[in-house]
Amino acid sequence: MTADATTIAIFVAIVVMTLGITAWAARSNKSTSDHYVAGGGIKGWQNGLAIAGDYMSASTFLGVAGAISLTGFAGAGVYTAVGGIVTYLFVLLLVAEPLRNLGKYTMADVLASRFNAKGVRSVAALSTVVISVMYMIGQLVGAGVIIQLLIGINYTVSVISIGFLMAIYIGFGGMLATTWIQIIKAILLISAIVVMVVLVLARFSFNPIAIFGEVSTQLGRDMLIPAHGLVEGLNWVSFNLALVLGTAGLPHILIRFFTVPDAKTARSSATWAIWVIGLVLLTLPILGYGAALLVGQEAIASANPGGNLAAPLLANELAGSVFLAYVSAVAFATILAVVSGLVIAASGAFAHDFYNNVIRSGEATEREQHNAARLTAVLVAVLAILLALGAQSVNITVVVVLAFAVAASANVPVILLTLFWKRFNTSGAIIGMLTGMVASVGLVLIGTDVMGENALFPLGNPALVSVPLGFLGCYLGTVLGGSRAREEAERGKQVPYEEIYVRSNTGISDIEEELETGTAQQSQV
Amino acid sequence: MESDERSNSSEREGTGRSGTTGASVGRGKEWDRVARTPAFEDLMRRKKAFLVPAVIFFLVFYMSLPVLAGFTTVLDGPAVGEMTWAYVFAFVQFPMVWILCHLYRNRANKWDGLVDKARQEASEGRTTT
Numbered sequence: 001m002t003a004d005a006t007t008i009a010i011f012v013a014i015v016v017m018t019l020g021i022t023a024w025a026a027r028s029n030k031s032t033s034d035h036y037v038a039g040g041g042i043k044g045w046q047n048g049l050a051i052a053g054d055y056m057s058a059s060t061f062l063g064v065a066g067a068i069s070l071t072g073f074a075g076a077g078v079y080t081a082v083g084g085i086v087t088y089l090f091v092l093l094l095v096a097e098p099l100r101n102l103g104k105y106t107m108a109d110v111l112a113s114r115f116n117a118k119g120v121r122s123v124a125a126l127s128t129v130v131i132s133v134m135y136m137i138g139q140l141v142g143a144g145v146i147i148q149l150l151i152g153i154n155y156t157v158s159v160i161s162i163g164f165l166m167a168i169y170i171g172f173g174g175m176l177a178t179t180w181i182q183i184i185k186a187i188l189l190i191s192a193i194v195v196m197v198v199l200v201l202a203r204f205s206f207n208p209i210a211i212f213g214e215v216s217t218q219l220g221r222d223m224l225i226p227a228h229g230l231v232e233g234l235n236w237v238s239f240n241l242a243l244v245l246g247t248a249g250l251p252h253i254l255i256r257f258f259t260v261p262d263a264k265t266a267r268s269s270a271t272w273a274i275w276v277i278g279l280v281l282l283t284l285p286i287l288g289y290g291a292a293l294l295v296g297q298e299a300i301a302s303a304n305p306g307g308n309l310a311a312p313l314l315a316n317e318l319a320g321s322v323f324l325a326y327v328s329a330v331a332f333a334t335i336l337a338v339v340s341g342l343v344i345a346a347s348g349a350f351a352h353d354f355y356n357n358v359i360r361s362g363e364a365t366e367r368e369q370h371n372a373a374r375l376t377a378v379l380v381a382v383l384a385i386l387l388a389l390g391a392q393s394v395n396i397t398v399v400v401v402l403a404f405a406v407a408a409s410a411n412v413p414v415i416l417l418t419l420f421w422k423r424f425n426t427s428g429a430i431i432g433m434l435t436g437m438v439a440s441v442g443l444v445l446i447g448t449d450v451m452g453e454n455a456l457f458p459l460g461n462p463a464l465v466s467v468p469l470g471f472l473g474c475y476l477g478t479v480l481g482g483s484r485a486r487e488e489a490e491r492g493k494q495v496p497y498e499e500i501y502v503r504s505n506t507g508i509s510d511i512e513e514e515l516e517t518g519t520a521q522q523s524q525v
Numbered sequence: 526m527e528s529d530e531r532s533n534s535s536e537r538e539g540t541g542r543s544g545t546t547g548a549s550v551g552r553g554k555e556w557d558r559v560a561r562t563p564a565f566e567d568l569m570r571r572k573k574a575f576l577v578p579a580v581i582f583f584l585v586f587y588m589s590l591p592v593l594a595g596f597t598t599v600l601d602g603p604a605v606g607e608m609t610w611a612y613v614f615a616f617v618q619f620p621m622v623w624i625l626c627h628l629y630r631n632r633a634n635k636w637d638g639l640v641d642k643a644r645q646e647a648s649e650g651r652t653t654t
């Protein structure tokens with residue numbers, strides 16, 4: 001495939017549109033709060049679409065459809081689609097509202113609302129940076145490869161230009177620009193998918209069951225049944241565990257809940273996200289099997305061994321080169337938008353947690369904080385570009401799965417226990433996060449995805465082992481640090497659980513003010 | 526209202542938690558006053574009664590898919606046309622999520638009233654012993 005004028009025109013139109021949004025958002029990006037959380041004034045439907053935009057990365061649209069087209073139910077595709085929606089139930093029911101009530105800019109803020117220790121903040125910031133950079137490398141490598149194939153720009157140039165664009169979005173436009181880019185990308189992506197699904201169904205007389213029938217006769221029944229066996233079973237259980245828990249620990253998804261004004265809006269944005277993401281994921285088997293039947297598995301595999309080009313090839317088959325250009329440009333916008341969200345999360349961890357709260361002990365001025373935030377956004381973008389340039393041959397799935405597994409093992413146990421366990425303390429939080437991080441990264445490195453045949457750990461996905469280890473680390477740290485925690489509590493360095501319990505469930509943040517106003521009203525009566 | 530709290534919360538964070546936590550013993554009592562209002566206790570009872578069974582249900586329902594699909598062959602047979610039971614079970618997860626999502630949302634929107642009531646009761650000093 002080579003670039004033609006239409007493809008380039010559509011790409012340029014999308015880039016110009018996103019730069020326009022950034023220029024508009026830059027005028028209201030005046031404070032630290034604007035930069036990180038768009039001033040906390042995003043509406044429910046806007047945030048819901050932006051969450052959907054953040055979550056539906058290149059690996060969803062391109063990767064899942066591709067995996068289903070080549071391996072059917074036996075590969076990662078169907079599980080990723082189903083886990084991708086169920087995980088939001090976990091987010092909505094357990095973490096969205098309490099996090100909104102406790103946090104401010106970053107995930108570490110939530111932990112620091114209970115544990116007043118620089119150690120907690122540093123470790124939380126470290127896990128945020130590790131997860132976000134992992135996720136970003138996956139996106140950038142994917143973007144580079146796809147753009148190279150679609151419009152023929154060389155890998156290095158495409159990675160650098162994506163990195164450059166996102167540094168502009170975030171350095172100037174902050175969270176407001178990122179949010180609107182997410183919203184527009186979500187709408188473009190949904191429209192492209194709707195058109196493709198209708199066109200595929202039209203080829204099968206609008207009967208989805210007929211697609212399954214054709215798959216069975218043309219490609220074999222194996223495409224419709226799951227992979228079996230002890231090791232396969234354990235691996236898929238582990239994979240699904242990472243998926244269903246992981247989202248609640250992904251920093252770039254969690255910070256989206258800080259952009260809304262209250263718990264009610266957090267709730268409505270999660271509901272919006274659940275509907276949008278669910279409807280998109282539900283159609284992916286139709287696109288995947290549609291591509292396998294209409295384009296052919298050989299053609300898909302020869303264009304990219306991972307099947308990542310199944311959706312663009314299907315677009316070409318269904319409606320020709322203009323539609324191919326549109327779908328490719330949407331995939332490009334998708335990657336830009338997701339990477340921007342990741343950079344905001346990682347730069348928050350650097351500038352807000354490390355620089356302001358650890359190094360400057362929370363004494364940096366508003367202006368210094370805002371400048372640090374913008375500067376680190378650019379630095380994180382440069383770091384990700386350099387890593388992505390060196391990682392061209394890395395398997396995208398390995399890094400993205402690693403990001404989910406680290407999130408599920410290092411962040412989720414600590415977040416849940418901070419919210420729900422009365423005895424939990426500072427050393428439990430630090431040891432739990434470190435254990436989860438080391439266990440998940442270590443097991444991936446000695447697992448089948450990295451070491452292949454000679455792996456020391458028999459699974460590709462570590463979650464089945466590393467998530468329980470994360471919880472165990474939290475428990476042991478809490479028990480062993482018990483006497484120190486009592487001392488801290490006496491010196492007023494650890495916030496009493498009663499406060500967290502009431503704050504996370506009610507959203508009351510300034511108790512004296514609340515009670516005084518109430519008393520004042522009462523005395524007036 | 527909340528956004529006002531946000532804008533001055535940077536000062537709150539800036540002066541550091543240590544500033545406020547100095548008075549944490551006294552503060553603990555204030556928070557405790559809210560926790561012991563009848564409305565807050567009612568809120569937490571209702572939350573637990575819904576959330577505990579709901580979370581256990583959906584985690585078990587969801588993890589049954591990889592467990593049954595990976596370790597057994599019970600989902601391999603055709604269910605509707607050539608579509609296998611594995612796909613039926615996978616697709617059923619979507620309405621399950623949407624239904625639970627709305628059951629939760631409808632309840633939680635009503636619970637917001639209890640939060641306001643708890644604030645009111647705490648400021649009036651109406652607590653259970």
